[in-house]
Amino acid sequence: MNRRRSGCPINLTLETFGDRWSLIVLRDIMFGGRPRGFRSLLAENIEGIASNILADRLKRLTGNGLLTRGDDPGHKQKIIYGLTEKAIDLVPLLAVMGSWGLRHTLPSTTLAIRAQVLEDGGPQLWSAFMEELRHIHLGAAAPEISALAKMQSAYAAAIA
Amino acid sequence: MNRRRSGCPINLTLETFGDRWSLIVLRDIMFGGRPRGFRSLLAENIEGIASNILADRLKRLTGNGLLTRGDDPGHKQKIIYGLTEKAIDLVPLLAVMGSWGLRHTLPSTTLAIRAQVLEDGGPQLWSAFMEELRHIHLGAAAPEISALAKMQSAYAAAIA
DNA sequence: GGAAACCACCTCTAAATTGCAACCAGTCTG
DNA sequence: CAGACTGGTTGCAATTTAGAGGTGGTTTCC
Numbered sequence: 001m002n003r004r005r006s007g008c009p010i011n012l013t014l015e016t017f018g019d020r021w022s023l024i025v026l027r028d029i030m031f032g033g034r035p036r037g038f039r040s041l042l043a044e045n046i047e048g049i050a051s052n053i054l055a056d057r058l059k060r061l062t063g064n065g066l067l068t069r070g071d072d073p074g075h076k077q078k079i080i081y082g083l084t085e086k087a088i089d090l091v092p093l094l095a096v097m098g099s100w101g102l103r104h105t106l107p108s109t110t111l112a113i114r115a116q117v118l119e120d121g122g123p124q125l126w127s128a129f130m131e132e133l134r135h136i137h138l139g140a141a142a143p144e145i146s147a148l149a150k151m152q153s154a155y156a157a158a159i160a
Numbered sequence: 161m162n163r164r165r166s167g168c169p170i171n172l173t174l175e176t177f178g179d180r181w182s183l184i185v186l187r188d189i190m191f192g193g194r195p196r197g198f199r200s201l202l203a204e205n206i207e208g209i210a211s212n213i214l215a216d217r218l219k220r221l222t223g224n225g226l227l228t229r230g231d232d233p234g235h236k237q238k239i240i241y242g243l244t245e246k247a248i249d250l251v252p253l254l255a256v257m258g259s260w261g262l263r264h265t266l267p268s269t270t271l272a273i274r275a276q277v278l279e280d281g282g283p284q285l286w287s288a289f290m291e292e293l294r295h296i297h298l299g300a301a302a303p304e305i306s307a308l309a310k311m312q313s314a315y316a317a318a319i320a
Numbered sequence: 321g322g323a324a325a326c327c328a329c330c331t332c333t334a335a336a337t338t339g340c341a342a343c344c345a346g347t348c349t350g
Numbered sequence: 351c352a353g354a355c356t357g358g359t360t361g362c363a364a365t366t367t368a369g370a371g372g373t374g375g376t377t378t379c380c
Binding site for chain 4: 019020021050051052053056074075076077078
């Protein structure tokens with residue numbers, strides 16, 4: 001039972017996912033384009049997260065209402081992690097973090113593309129992306145614009 | 161020499177201040193209304209930061225170009241920490257974090273006011289706040305609108 | 321039907337970080 | 351010149367992290 005350090009909303013947000021890995025895990029699920037299993041999250045994470053850290057964060061994030069744990073109908077043992085509305089509501093935060101990183105750090109050109117698309121698209125694209133995530137993770141209707149597709153094509157264009 | 165985990169802008173941002181205390185320290189200097197000294201930051205921090213942690217974070221943030229260390233002309237020993245442009249550029253991030261905290265955590269009513277004012281004011285008020293911070297910390301001209309004054313009066317109104 | 325691959329973690333260990341309380345030397349104030 | 355104030359530092363215990371390897375069960379392939 002960890003009592004809260006203070007009732008400041010910024011502090012409470014920080015207490016929820018203000019460590020070096022939680023947002024990385026959320027980012028991977030968010031931009032991964034589908035709900036994800038443990039192995040795929042572990043293998044495809046570019047920062048090389050350790051399996052015990054990943055297990056711990058998935059547990060915490062699920063406990064804090066940011067992730068859902070679902071069964072895979074085709075595999076009794078497999079667990080599928082999906083985003084909740086609370087996590088989807090982090091899209092603006094991730095977008096703003098990406099923008100700051102673009103301006104004040106030296107990101108690799110290919111990995112910067114996603115952040116650049118979100119910055120250029122602005123709040124309107126963020127909303128479309130959130131709709132898309134509700135479609136993917138919560139079963140809502142598919143939106144007209146696919147932010148993920150925009151990022152994909154921007155990435156493909158940059159490589160060519 | 162810690163080499164970076166990846167070139168993703170979100171990750172790089174996280175590596176810069178993605179721990180439980182860095183943003184708390186920045187928040188205190190940002191909303192404190194003036195450049196701040198060590199003792200004042202230590203004594204007025206509501207989360208009860210420890211002095212060694214504060215010293216470490218001030219060192220790191222200064223090293224990362226987010227804070228400036230200035231002398232106090234009236235006290236040879238005193239050091240005044242101020243924000244750099246890089247840190248002032250975090251206003252949107254803090255605002256968005258505050259908004260998320262308002263919606264998804266249970267902040268105390270008085271401490272939520274600041275976040276609420278920033279949310280209601282939107283990007284336009286954020287810009288005014290950033291101008292104000294440039295005035296306070298970088299010696300730029302004073303802006304017409306004072307976001308800090310808005311927060312103050314909203315706070316006063318809420319108490320009455 | 322047996323082997324190999326895949327599944328979500330768990331265990332162990334060492335290293336790093338955190339939190340706490342006490343302490344310090346120089347500086348200004350009454 | 352005593353006491354309060356300055357920005358820290360030191361030592362220590364507890365927690366967290368990182369890395370390597372292992373576990374028990376499931377599904378797939380031949």
